[in-house]
Amino acid sequence: MTAYIIRRLLTVIPITLGVLLLVFLIYRVIGGDPAVRLAGKNATPAKIEQIRKTFGYDKPKFFNWQEVAKTSSPLAAFDSQFWQIVRQFAQLDFGKSLQSNQRISRMMADGVVPSLCITTPIFVIELMVAIALALLCAFYRNTWIDRTFVVISIIGMSISGLVYIMLGQYFFSFELGWFPVWGFEGVNYILLPVAIGVIAGIGGSLRFYRTIMLDEMYQDYVRTAFAKGASHKQVLFKHVLKNAAIPILTNVVVAIPFLYTGSLMLESFFGIPGLGRMTVDAIYTGDEPVLFAMVFIGSVIFVIANLITDLCYTWADPRIRLQ
Amino acid sequence: MPGGKPGEMVYYAEGGDIKGFDPVRASDVDTALAVYKIYEGLVEYDYLYRPYRVVPVLAESLPDISADGLTYTFRLKKGVRFQDDPCFPGGNGREITAEDFIYTFKRVMDAKNLSTGSWVFAGHVVGVDDWTKASEDRSKPTDYTRPVPGFEAPDRYTLRIRLKEPYPQLLWVLTMQYTFVMPHEAVEFYRDDFLNHPVGTGPYRLKRWQRNYRMEFERNPTFHGQLYPSEGAPGDREKGLLADAGKPLPFIDRIILYNVREYYTWWQMFLRGQIFSVGISKDYFNKVVNTDLELTPDMVKRGIVLRKEPQMDVFYLGFNWEDPIVGGGKTPEEAVRHRKLRQAITCSFNQEQIKETYAGRMIPAAGPITPGTTGYDPAKPYPWRFNLDLARKLLAEAGYPDGKDARTGKRLRLSLDMGGAGDAETRQLGEMYVNFVRQIGVEMTINFSLQPEHWRKLERKETQMFSAGWVMDYPDAQNVLQLWYGPNESPGVNHCNYKNPEFDKLYRRILTMQDSPERTAIYKQMADMIVDDCPGAFMFHRLTYALLRDWVENFKPHDFPYPNVKFYRVRPH
Numbered sequence: 001m002t003a004y005i006i007r008r009l010l011t012v013i014p015i016t017l018g019v020l021l022l023v024f025l026i027y028r029v030i031g032g033d034p035a036v037r038l039a040g041k042n043a044t045p046a047k048i049e050q051i052r053k054t055f056g057y058d059k060p061k062f063f064n065w066q067e068v069a070k071t072s073s074p075l076a077a078f079d080s081q082f083w084q085i086v087r088q089f090a091q092l093d094f095g096k097s098l099q100s101n102q103r104i105s106r107m108m109a110d111g112v113v114p115s116l117c118i119t120t121p122i123f124v125i126e127l128m129v130a131i132a133l134a135l136l137c138a139f140y141r142n143t144w145i146d147r148t149f150v151v152i153s154i155i156g157m158s159i160s161g162l163v164y165i166m167l168g169q170y171f172f173s174f175e176l177g178w179f180p181v182w183g184f185e186g187v188n189y190i191l192l193p194v195a196i197g198v199i200a201g202i203g204g205s206l207r208f209y210r211t212i213m214l215d216e217m218y219q220d221y222v223r224t225a226f227a228k229g230a231s232h233k234q235v236l237f238k239h240v241l242k243n244a245a246i247p248i249l250t251n252v253v254v255a256i257p258f259l260y261t262g263s264l265m266l267e268s269f270f271g272i273p274g275l276g277r278m279t280v281d282a283i284y285t286g287d288e289p290v291l292f293a294m295v296f297i298g299s300v301i302f303v304i305a306n307l308i309t310d311l312c313y314t315w316a317d318p319r320i321r322l323q
Numbered sequence: 324m325p326g327g328k329p330g331e332m333v334y335y336a337e338g339g340d341i342k343g344f345d346p347v348r349a350s351d352v353d354t355a356l357a358v359y360k361i362y363e364g365l366v367e368y369d370y371l372y373r374p375y376r377v378v379p380v381l382a383e384s385l386p387d388i389s390a391d392g393l394t395y396t397f398r399l400k401k402g403v404r405f406q407d408d409p410c411f412p413g414g415n416g417r418e419i420t421a422e423d424f425i426y427t428f429k430r431v432m433d434a435k436n437l438s439t440g441s442w443v444f445a446g447h448v449v450g451v452d453d454w455t456k457a458s459e460d461r462s463k464p465t466d467y468t469r470p471v472p473g474f475e476a477p478d479r480y481t482l483r484i485r486l487k488e489p490y491p492q493l494l495w496v497l498t499m500q501y502t503f504v505m506p507h508e509a510v511e512f513y514r515d516d517f518l519n520h521p522v523g524t525g526p527y528r529l530k531r532w533q534r535n536y537r538m539e540f541e542r543n544p545t546f547h548g549q550l551y552p553s554e555g556a557p558g559d560r561e562k563g564l565l566a567d568a569g570k571p572l573p574f575i576d577r578i579i580l581y582n583v584r585e586y587y588t589w590w591q592m593f594l595r596g597q598i599f600s601v602g603i604s605k606d607y608f609n610k611v612v613n614t615d616l617e618l619t620p621d622m623v624k625r626g627i628v629l630r631k632e633p634q635m636d637v638f639y640l641g642f643n644w645e646d647p648i649v650g651g652g653k654t655p656e657e658a659v660r661h662r663k664l665r666q667a668i669t670c671s672f673n674q675e676q677i678k679e680t681y682a683g684r685m686i687p688a689a690g691p692i693t694p695g696t697t698g699y700d701p702a703k704p705y706p707w708r709f710n711l712d713l714a715r716k717l718l719a720e721a722g723y724p725d726g727k728d729a730r731t732g733k734r735l736r737l738s739l740d741m742g743g744a745g746d747a748e749t750r751q752l753g754e755m756y757v758n759f760v761r762q763i764g765v766e767m768t769i770n771f772s773l774q775p776e777h778w779r780k781l782e783r784k785e786t787q788m789f790s791a792g793w794v795m796d797y798p799d800a801q802n803v804l805q806l807w808y809g810p811n812e813s814p815g816v817n818h819c820n821y822k823n824p825e826f827d828k829l830y831r832r833i834l835t836m837q838d839s840p841e842r843t844a845i846y847k848q849m850a851d852m853i854v855d856d857c858p859g860a861f862m863f864h865r866l867t868y869a870l871l872r873d874w875v876e877n878f879k880p881h882d883f884p885y886p887n888v889k890f891y892r893v894r895p896h
Contacts, residue, residue: 040350040439268584273536286775
């Protein structure tokens, strides 16, 4: 088990290298060097050159063969733009934002709590409600109750999240004044975005969990349990839910890394100073150090979340052995 | 939204993302607006008087300028103190001196600080470029004791700036945030975090800042006490703008700025009276403004005021001078044909139709010089104004009759790069350009990019045609004419990479000329050269329509509005 965990954790290295390489290719190879933006509006070519030198944008992109020839040291090949980023990230130094000039670690620390304040309650409430409704649908399969929820979930999935946000903000904040239009200054400020997040996402979740539950409801062990006289409650919660745990776990744990990235639209419309807003701003302004940091942290969390999923499988299904 | 305390004057507005509070890096509008609340310089723009002029702030009076225009001597106001801050012994702000300005100016010029404002002194002040060069060595800290011969402090309250050659824009650039005084104690105390701990002399101090969300400023109790202006432009008295003449500033006790991203949210907050002003987006325009371009009665009833004002900017479609089809040409014959092609394309653009689509929120441009600037002539006709007959004639003379290459018979295909991908208005505009040139038989492809990618293409001279704009830094046409100066080619500001030795000669001449009828005549001559050579098709100057709440008094539109909140007064509402 320990060897398995170590092996899986080591996959962080190629995965993060891969994503860093991808972002590097997009921003530094296909895109340009950011020196012009840093230099400002009235910049002279000399000023731009000076910035290139300062930030190392004048170095080769991947391997510095010139430096190898000069110093005869093969390690000098890594004195390049890409490996400079890799070295920096290996030391968990994310550098500074090109846009705000703030330390990125500080920006992330500031943004993660607001993001989690929105995404965690949405995630938990949506999960609980969707599983409960899915069990209900499975139990009453092919009745009007099941069909009504299927229709509602399809309608819910078909409407863009933006519509929920705009209508919700207009009616409940602007017209009725029940919630603040915008801000992040107390629990009442997150109630509406959380409610909208749950409503916007529940359709898809309900459909997914309903399918899982229905698969289980047709299994032989369910028929046997009923035949042995088990109550509906026992069958649903003790047998069906437990057997559906594997796909539920997969879905849940894979979603966890995305909690930290926040909800882009909700954060933008409701003024939540989270990481979602920060990431989208970074894309729009070409703030590559922020993007490097976000994908780096994202990929590390992703690997860890996958590992936790695997470990949870052994707990949910004792037949599974990790090697 | 939290309310103010009883009797307190609180101003709520929208404020964008800022790059911290270090004046040397404050290159964007939102950061500048934040910095100006806390920091001050020697001079600033007169709030009411027009045409624009500078008035002293931390200087006692305007400088004595030597007869040769090479030495500016400022006398500082006595008793002006930095705001109280832990960076000072005992936490009490000390008095500012001329040495503080020299320290500040050196900080702008320090290569390690990567200031976006080093251009204000670079190449102008005696010895400053050598000082910058010496600061480039990253292996050792910059030596701030090393003097810059052009910055002198003969005594505690006298500051002298010596120039290599006359620099008539110096007073304008000294109104800019890059030159605002700061104490070396704060920079040394906070080091990397100085950008989060502003220590200035201005009317406000930072109370609380939640990045990405909210900034709160409160009155600086040790502010030196500037007074509201007693002189204004004609009509200001009638509008009540001089009612507060001579009263001490600022009037507002607290300023709260929210960083609202979505226009929809911004709009709702404005309608609920939670913020002071909002621009009118194209989608909302017809809901609030009637066909006579006046405010609808419903808006008037809500206590909303409409503001219309031309902007000191110019938007154009540039032609890359190095492009083999639309560029300057390699032979004299090619140069003539290419010029005619550029003129023909410009003639196909229907500015009136663009204006209509934008609900009248623009003034058609007729050249590079912006409204409100010396040399701008609103009555001057644009020779390449929409005229399809002329466009077809010029196109045929350029070797493309009916839009087809006379030598190959192939249709002319051009490409235009536009920033702002994802913005519906930009896409709509792009489609209009395609339809305009199609009328003269030319095909055009539009490449939409996000702004950083658009800049990259311009920087690498990778475009054939591109959309661009310029917002003036100061009210002097030199600021916009630099866009066409040969040595400023990409990655500099001359993204058309336009080269014209005659123009360059005139540009070098005006750089050292003081404001005079002769200089204005040269500005016009230079603008005419640009219009005739047509390295850019001049499209429009923006006309801003914005809505204001009527509870803010003393508001006067200004092209450089950064410090102006100190003049506002908020009526209870």
